[in-house]
Amino acid sequence: MTSQVNPPPRLLMGPGPVTADPRVLRAMSAHLVGQFDPWMTDTMTETMGLYRDVFRTANEQTFLVDGTSRAGIEAALVSLVEPGDRVLVPVFGRFGHLLTEIAARCGAEVHTIEVPWGEVFAPEAVEDAVRAVRPKAVAVVQGDTSTTMCQPLADLGEICRRHDALLYCDATASLGGNDFEMDAWGLDVATAGLQKCLGGPSGSAPISIGDRAVAVIDARKHVEAGIRSDDDEDLGARIASNYLDLAQVMDYWGPRRLNHHTEATTMLYGARECARLLVEEGLDAAVARHARHGRAMLEGVRGLGLGVFGDVTHKMHNVVAVEIPDGVDGDKARTALLEDFGIEIGTSFGPLHGRVWRIGTMGYNARKDAVLVTLAALEQVLRGYGVPVTAGGGVGAAREVYA
Numbered sequence: 001m002t003s004q005v006n007p008p009p010r011l012l013m014g015p016g017p018v019t020a021d022p023r024v025l026r027a028m029s030a031h032l033v034g035q036f037d038p039w040m041t042d043t044m045t046e047t048m049g050l051y052r053d054v055f056r057t058a059n060e061q062t063f064l065v066d067g068t069s070r071a072g073i074e075a076a077l078v079s080l081v082e083p084g085d086r087v088l089v090p091v092f093g094r095f096g097h098l099l100t101e102i103a104a105r106c107g108a109e110v111h112t113i114e115v116p117w118g119e120v121f122a123p124e125a126v127e128d129a130v131r132a133v134r135p136k137a138v139a140v141v142q143g144d145t146s147t148t149m150c151q152p153l154a155d156l157g158e159i160c161r162r163h164d165a166l167l168y169c170d171a172t173a174s175l176g177g178n179d180f181e182m183d184a185w186g187l188d189v190a191t192a193g194l195q196k197c198l199g200g201p202s203g204s205a206p207i208s209i210g211d212r213a214v215a216v217i218d219a220r221k222h223v224e225a226g227i228r229s230d231d232d233e234d235l236g237a238r239i240a241s242n243y244l245d246l247a248q249v250m251d252y253w254g255p256r257r258l259n260h261h262t263e264a265t266t267m268l269y270g271a272r273e274c275a276r277l278l279v280e281e282g283l284d285a286a287v288a289r290h291a292r293h294g295r296a297m298l299e300g301v302r303g304l305g306l307g308v309f310g311d312v313t314h315k316m317h318n319v320v321a322v323e324i325p326d327g328v329d330g331d332k333a334r335t336a337l338l339e340d341f342g343i344e345i346g347t348s349f350g351p352l353h354g355r356v357w358r359i360g361t362m363g364y365n366a367r368k369d370a371v372l373v374t375l376a377a378l379e380q381v382l383r384g385y386g387v388p389v390t391a392g393g394g395v396g397a398a399r400e401v402y403a
């Protein structure tokens with residue numbers, strides 16, 4: 001007889017997913033109520049309010065897309081972008097390539113600008129490209145976990161408005177652990193996920209949509225047959241996805257309660273608890289916590305004598321790319337860390353594969369004990385490879401940050 005699922009204990013210190021906060025998992029074990037039960041619709045409305053605080057926005061259209069973060073990205077792009085629209089993507093890592101790929105599948109004419117992995121864009125470089133391309137939308141990642149870089153966004157909203165472009169941001173890996181100001185920075189659409197700084201499991205994609213983007217999406221509204229009313233007119237070019245059609249999804253979360261999909265109730269509970277915990281802690285305090293533990297991990301790996309990849313002044317608070325020392329097989333060392341210590345750290349992609357490990361300090365694991373235990377275990381694994389690490393250098397350097 002197959003036994004009940006019983007995963008091994010793990011400390012997830014990679015670039016996400018990270019160990020979920022037990023309070024989120026407890027919330028997710030609550031029983032189900034019906035889709036249009038007043039308690040359910042009230043809880044949806046309450047969750048919208050909590051995520052307005054997390055995104056720092058007054059956007060009415062702030063809710064959850066069912067699916068992992070990628071579903072949020074696809075929903076945003078397929079709902080905004082029509083075939084033939086020009087989209088500009090500043091690419092500084094793997095997830096910029098993902099935005100390019102998704103925008104191209106929406107039929108966009110995609111233009112990219114690139115900087116080497118480990119760097120970010122100056123706002124002037126983005127503005128020059130916007131001026132040259134004249135895109136309908138600019139799609140940019142805030143924190144690209146593949147390189148650990150955090151793209152400054154503060155000037156991009158104003159640039160896009162000046163050139164009449166919409167600004168979409170993928171904040172999956174950064175929201176909750178790095179400064180993020182939806183309204184103050186003039187972002188039109190932003191999406192995220194739960195499995196990074198929000199301390200939950202993957203499977204729900206919070207989204208916020210400003211008025212300019214709502215107007216573009218609503219101008220493409222086609223309510224599906226069987227649920228449409230006599231007042232529903234077909235407008236503009238129909239959004240190519242039914243499931244990710246934000247015009248209909250907004251009507252499901254809004255007062256109309258259009259019967260679109262069946263909201264993933266258990267993920268709603270989890271997403272609500274992720275936001276509730278962040279709001280209870282205070283967004284500024286949560287960002288400061290990620291900055292502190294990220295700094296301790298950074299100094300800790302340096303204290304072990306290891307190099308750090310990329311422009312550290314633009315590093316996300318919640319992940320560091322650590323250069324794998326000569327003579328160490330990166331994947332075998334990760335396996336040793338997992339098998340002997342139950343600790344997972346991340347591998348890397350593309351040009352960085354085999355060159356760096358990515359170590360996260362985010363969500364529930366942005367914690368002193370998680371940082372110190374990881375550094376102590378990493379030291380032992382490196383010793384096993386004969387790497388001349390400074391004895392106690394990692395834990396010592398991190399403790400100095402905490403002192």
Ligand SMILES: Cc1ncc(COP(=O)(O)O)c(C=O)c1O
Binds near residue numbers: 069141172202
């Ligand atoms: C910046 C960024 N965007 C998108 C994704 C994709 O998220 P998901 O795997 O939840 O679909 C990730 C996941 O690591 C990410 O870091």
